Amino acid sequence: MDIHSTSQTDQLEESFDIVARQDKADEAIATLRSDVDEVKARIDKIGRAAARPAIGSTDAAPEIKGFVDGYLRRGRESEIKSVSGAVPADGGYAVPQQVDQRIASELAEISPIRALAQVVQTGSSGYRKLMATGGTASGWVSETAARPETDTPQFTEIAPPTGExxxxxxxxxxxxxDADFDIEGWLASEIAMEFARAEGSAFVNGSGVNQPAGFLTAPTSTAEDAVRVFGSIQYIGSGDATGFDAAPDARLVDLIHTMKSGHRQGASFVMNSATLAEVRKLKTADGAFLWQPGLVEGQPDRLLGYPVVEAEDMPDITGGAFPIAFGNFRHGYLIAESGATQILRDPYTNKPFVHFYATKRVGGQVLDSNAIKLLKIEA
Incomplete structure (x- = not known):
């Protein structure tokens, strides 16, 4: 065999070795990818299992099963002692955290003002907050200049009135x-629906006596923010004693811009469905509608670029009423609720029905009156 043939053979063998090594590398990479995909699938499965609510599942925590199957279904109080130290004399048993969170989640979806406002959890002593109403002025000075004295700070205390x-x-x-009856889902939905009805009225028109103080019961004034008494809400007139005047778009624009820009970010219109029906018919001078439907499913309808929220407890369009509110309710209205929902099972009052008497202490009050503006029907 000549030298040239030997060289070709060596080159072929080297090429085969390279191909074989490449095949092994590709196989190793494929195996590694398969292992990575398997690990990722396991992690995703664990994540989904962790996110899945425990209530209603066959492997629910013992305290959940004790509360749902033991107490709610059969009235066995001994099975829920580990859940709460409360006794029936205190108004019932505190529901487990998972059930209470389910009630709170459904309540936030159907209670319009709760979905907009600031919600805080409190202890048995209630909630108190100091609000600065003046003083503590700021300014500019050079690095070595003396610092002038600031104004004396002024504060007022916010203590939302509460009721049960x-x-x-x-x-x-x-x-x-019936083992197939989803009792915890039914109970959470029923409690949330009843709570939402009562809250919807109180957060708008509540008197503040054994219930929250609604934002429409706060003092009102036409004065601007800088000179208005703290706690009073500014309003503007509609221009007509019975409804809107000839330029409703101008009135609504004025309403929007009575509010400072910091509050306008996140602000919404609030009105009932009867008022909304009238607002949807309003047009500008060139014939364009002021109201715009949400372009994507799940997005709210808009009025002059701001979301519109329906709250049926808002008043209708009548003389002297405040049918439209515009505000950043997360800044402007505070909801304070204490403790978990308490439930007392009552199988005796209305046999053969079992009643579940649920209670919770809830308070509410205007927090920053500069963050809420009202439209009043007046000339």
């Missing part, structure tokens, strides 16, 4: 005995 919110849904014993 209650609901009393009922189910037949036959429903409770």
């Amino acid at each position: 919110l209650y609901a009393n849904p009922a189910a037949s014993q036959a429903m409770l005995d």
Whole structure:
């Protein structure tokens, strides 16, 4: 064999070795990718399992099963002692945290003002907050210049009036005995619906006596923010004693811009469905509608670029009423609720139905009156 043939053979063998090594590398990479995909699938499965609510599942925590199957279905108080130290004399048993969170989640979806406002959890002593109303002025000075004295700080205390919110849904014993009946889902939905009805009225028109103080019951004034008494809400007139004047768009624009820009970010219009029906018909001088429907499913309808929220407890368009509110309610209205929802099972009052008497202490009050503006029907 000549030298040239030997060289070609060596080159072929080297090429085969390279190909073989490449095949092994590709196989190793494929194996590694498969392992990575398997690990990722396991992590995703664990994440989904962790995010899945425990209530209603067959492997729920013992305290959840004790509360739902033991107490709610059969009235066995001994099975929920580990959940709460409360006793029936104190108004019932505190529901487990998972059930309470489910009630709170459904409540936020159907209670319009709660969905907009600032919500804080409090202890048994209630909630108090100091609000600065003046003083502590700021300014500019050079690096070595003396610092002038600032104004004396002024504060006022916000203590939302509270009351006991209650609901009393009922189910037949036959429903409770049915293993396929989702009792915790039904109870959370019923309690949230009843709470939402009561809250919707109180957060708008509440008197502040054994219930929250609604934002429409706060003092009102036409004065601007700088000179208005703290706690009073500014309003503008509609221009007509019975409804809107000939230029409703101008009135609504004025309403929007009575509010400082810091509050306008996140602000919404609030009105009931009857008022909204009238507002949807309003047009500018060139014939364009002021109201714009949400372009994507799930997005709110808009009025002059701001979301519109329906709250049925807002008044209709009548002389002297405040049918439209515009505000950043997360800045302007405070909801304070204490503790978990308490439930007392009552199978005796209305046999063969079992009532679940649910209570919770809830308070509310205007927090920053500069963050809420009102439209009043007047000339």
